Amino acid sequence: EAGVAQSPRYKIIEKRQSVAFWCNPISGHATLYWYQQILGQGPKLLIQFQNNGVVDDSQLPKDRFSAERLKGVDSTLKIQPAKLEDSAVYLCASSPRRFDRGSYEQYFGPGTRLTVT
Amino acid sequence: GQNIDQPTEMTATEGAIVQINCTYQTSGFNGLFWYQQHAGEAPTFLSYNVLDGLEEKGRFSSFLSRSKGYSYLLLKELQMKDSASYLCAAIDRGSTLGRLYFGRGTQLTVWP
Numbered sequence: 268e269a270g271v272a273q274s275p276r277y278k279i280i281e282k283r284q285s286v287a288f289w290c291n292p293i294s295g296h297a298t299l300y301w302y303q304q305i306l307g308q309g310p311k312l313l314i315q316f317q318n319n320g321v322v323d324d325s326q327l328p329k330d331r332f333s334a335e336r337l338k339g340v341d342s343t344l345k346i347q348p349a350k351l352e353d354s355a356v357y358l359c360a361s362s363p364r365r366f367d368r369g370s371y372e373q374y375f376g377p378g379t380r381l382t383v384t
Numbered sequence: 385g386q387n388i389d390q391p392t393e394m395t396a397t398e399g400a401i402v403q404i405n406c407t408y409q410t411s412g413f414n415g416l417f418w419y420q421q422h423a424g425e426a427p428t429f430l431s432y433n434v435l436d437g438l439e440e441k442g443r444f445s446s447f448l449s450r451s452k453g454y455s456y457l458l459l460k461e462l463q464m465k466d467s468a469s470y471l472c473a474a475i476d477r478g479s480t481l482g483r484l485y486f487g488r489g490t491q492l493t494v495w496p
Contacts, residue, residue, distance in 0.1 A: 309471050309486030375426035
């Protein structure tokens with residue numbers, strides 16, 4: 268079974284520029300998550316999708332971050348404009364079952380390491 | 385609010401046993417995950433406890449006490465490849481169903 272795919276793996280941009288990350292979850296996984304992991308910290312949830320609908324985006328800085336999951340499969344996360352404090356690893360994860368049916372195991376992709384200079 | 389607390393760093397030698405503790409405070413607690421994360425890689429699932437007690441899986445075991453808000457991950461017969469960050473994460477079924485709250489991670493270094 269193929270894992271969660273993410274691209275690019277690394278990205279370096281200057282502050283105020285825009286950047287987009289792509290995620291392809293494991294086939295058939297209904298729930299998709301984007302996390303931000305700052306160096307030395309645990310992952311922090313940014314947004315959670317159930318199929319193509321948003322379940323939770325309470326931690327997403329909506330003035331600069333946006334995400335979509337068209338057709339309930341692939342997802343993109345965009346930052347516009349980027350700030351220095353956005354330097355982090357952006358992890359995508361997917362889960363096979365509905366979040367409200369008692370199974371919460373999440374499978375993570377390799378992440379995109381973003382450096383904002 | 386939610387608070388997940390675990391030690392920042394631990395060291396041990398090959399062949400030894402190490403216990404990584406985690407305390408949590410969340411509303412609507414519904415289970416506790418442990419993930420392993422090697423440097424520059426994605427977290428990988430180790431264990432999930434929802435009931436009190438010990439779950440054993442090979443060299444790794446995980447314990448949960450819901451009444452004490454406490455969990456630990458026990459690693460036996462340590463190997464060099466066990467050097468990694470170990471993340472404790474609690475599922476919160478409060479206002480947001482199924483949200484996972486992670487601790488900062490415990491960086492374990494295994495010495496020869």
